[in-house]
Amino acid sequence: MNTLKVALLGCGNVGSQVARILLDDAESLARRAGARLELTGIAVRNVDAPRDVELPRALFTDDAETLVKDADIVIELMGGIEPARSLILRAIEHGASVVSGNKALLAADGPGLYEKAAAANVELYYEAAVAGAIPILRPIQESLAGDRITRVLGIVNGTTNYILDQMDTTGADFADALKAAQALGYAEADPTADVEGLDAAAKGTLLASLAFHTVFPLEAVKCQGITGITAGDIEAARDTGFVIKLLAIAEKQTAKDGTEGVSVRVHPTMLPRTHPLAAVHGAFNAVFVEAENAGELMFYGQGAGGRPTASAVLGDAVTAARRIVSGGRGRTETTGEPLAVLGEDSILTSYYIGIDAADQPGVLAQIAHVFADHGVSIEVMRQTMHTEDPLSLADGSATAELRIVTHRGTELRSPRQWRRSRTWMS
Numbered sequence: 109m110n111t112l113k114v115a116l117l118g119c120g121n122v123g124s125q126v127a128r129i130l131l132d133d134a135e136s137l138a139r140r141a142g143a144r145l146e147l148t149g150i151a152v153r154n155v156d157a158p159r160d161v162e163l164p165r166a167l168f169t170d171d172a173e174t175l176v177k178d179a180d181i182v183i184e185l186m187g188g189i190e191p192a193r194s195l196i197l198r199a200i201e202h203g204a205s206v207v208s209g210n211k212a213l214l215a216a217d218g219p220g221l222y223e224k225a226a227a228a229n230v231e232l233y234y235e236a237a238v239a240g241a242i243p244i245l246r247p248i249q250e251s252l253a254g255d256r257i258t259r260v261l262g263i264v265n266g267t268t269n270y271i272l273d274q275m276d277t278t279g280a281d282f283a284d285a286l287k288a289a290q291a292l293g294y295a296e297a298d299p300t301a302d303v304e305g306l307d308a309a310a311k312g313t314l315l316a317s318l319a320f321h322t323v324f325p326l327e328a329v330k331c332q333g334i335t336g337i338t339a340g341d342i343e344a345a346r347d348t349g350f351v352i353k354l355l356a357i358a359e360k361q362t363a364k365d366g367t368e369g370v371s372v373r374v375h376p377t378m379l380p381r382t383h384p385l386a387a388v389h390g391a392f393n394a395v396f397v398e399a400e401n402a403g404e405l406m407f408y409g410q411g412a413g414g415r416p417t418a419s420a421v422l423g424d425a426v427t428a429a430r431r432i433v434s435g436g437r438g439r440t441e442t443t444g445e446p447l448a449v450l451g452e453d454s455i456l457t458s459y460y461i462g463i464d465a466a467d468q469p470g471v472l473a474q475i476a477h478v479f480a481d482h483g484v485s486i487e488v489m490r491q492t493m494h495t496e497d498p499l500s501l502a503d504g505s506a507t508a509e510l511r512i513v514t515h516r517g518t519e520l521r522s523p524r525q526w527r528r529s530r531t532w533m534s
């Protein structure tokens with residue numbers, strides 16, 4: 109049986125689990141891959157750093173450059189743009205296939221990397237980069253290659269789903285829930301990427317590009333994270349039978365002028381508690397794919413964490429090994445249908461707005477006036493008094509929390525545009 113040399117870059121939450129499986133499961137992986145996968149080294153910043161998983165000290169090196177030069181398969185689990193990008197390019201130049209979980213890099217520079225991999229006749233696989241353990245990219249690229257996908261939407265960030273779920277079910281506060289998500293290995297090295305929605309935006313970009321056979325630029329994602337969500341918002345949602353989830357939504361649409369294009373957006377969304385996505389708890393993810401002939405498909409599983417993500421990485425490594433053993437290329441990126449990037453004026457949805465207002469006569473009328481002035485139709489308005497300070501009721505300084513849900517409409521920036529969008533209102 110052949111032996112393929114595997115170089116691992118990074119030994120954090122995911123990398124350490126990948127190394128463990130490569131070592132512990134070597135015999136059965138060899139049978140499945142058709143070649144032995146020999147872990148030749150693990151590149152890290154500090155070879156002496158303490159690790160949660162016990163691994164042979166001799167495998168560690170801080171010389172990633174040298175390690176990739178002699179590998180058949182390079183597994184990149186360092187994260188970040190550089191040096192990950194340069195090391196992947198170096199691996200490709202040396203004829204190695206690459207497996208990565210680095211959605212930040214792939215969303216920023218995927219096409220450049222695929223092109224280099226195709227030219228060198230090697231594979232670049234990244235199933236772990238979207239929705240962790242859930243097989244979603246391969247089904248989109250292979251199983252649905254004969255269908256037309258129209259929409260992909262779902263919960264694709266484990267950290268934010270964990271935080272929102274903890275706030276909803278246990279009343280945990282945002283900061284504590286984030287700390288727990290970090291300790292469990294769900295969060296990115298810089299968790300801003302999770303809580304500001306950037307990680308979900310990167311995944312949305314990858315999903316849209318593969319589902320619609322186009323190149324969707326990361327900068328074109330309309331993105332809002334969960335840092336503005338308060339315990340009050342969660343409570344108000346619960347009181348009205350809703351739950352707040354961070355969704356990524358990629359849609360193929362026809363703009364008003366007839367142009368066919370794609371929009372991608374990430375934002376907190378109020379979902380009825382009876383919706384299937386409302387039942388996605390903890391760091392689990394769920395992705396709906398809608399295709400013209402297949403109809404609706406739902407993919408569900410662990411979206412973050414070392415072990416589940418390592419499963420997706422190993423799946424790609426075995427697939428890459430099989431290709432090397434059998435010869436020939438595997439699946440390629442199909443970017444044959446460049447589609448227009450559609451913006452906010454093509455996104456039709458209803459909005460939830462929370463306002464803290466003085467509880468004084470005329471305030472409600474003023475707010476309603478601003479909405480009317482901008483052509484925004486209100487569907488539901490609820491008022492809750494802040495009564496923590498009973499004296500405030502007497503001295504007239506009390507405030508009220510207003511929760512407003514609009515009818516469906518587009519989100520446009522200037523008042524003039526809002527007026528123009530009036531025709532889109534239901």
Ligand SMILES: NC(=O)C1=CN([C@@H]2O[C@H](COP(=O)(O)OP(=O)(O)OC[C@H]3O[C@@H](n4cnc5c(N)ncnc54)[C@H](O)[C@@H]3O)[C@@H](O)[C@H]2O)C=CC1
Pocket residue numbers: 117118119120121122123151152153154172184185186187188190191209210211212236237238240293294295296297411412413414417
């Ligand atoms: N943690 C998770 O649940 C998931 C993570 N991913 C992705 O997998 C990748 C790894 O994630 P984690 O294991 O959570 O990250 P981590 O921060 O726990 O581990 C990163 C590892 O890379 C090493 N590293 C970083 N920069 C380096 C450099 N310049 N030179 C040498 N070594 C370097 C670090 O020493 C560490 O061992 C990231 O791209 C992440 O986005 C993807 C899906 C899920």
Ligand SMILES: N[C@@H](CC=O)C(=O)O
Pocket residue numbers: 237238239240264265266267268294295296302307411412413
């Ligand atoms: N930080 C990410 C990890 C997986 O992609 C998340 O929380 O989903």
Ligand code: NA
Pocket residue numbers: 235236237238239240241242243244245420
């Ligand atoms: Na996946």
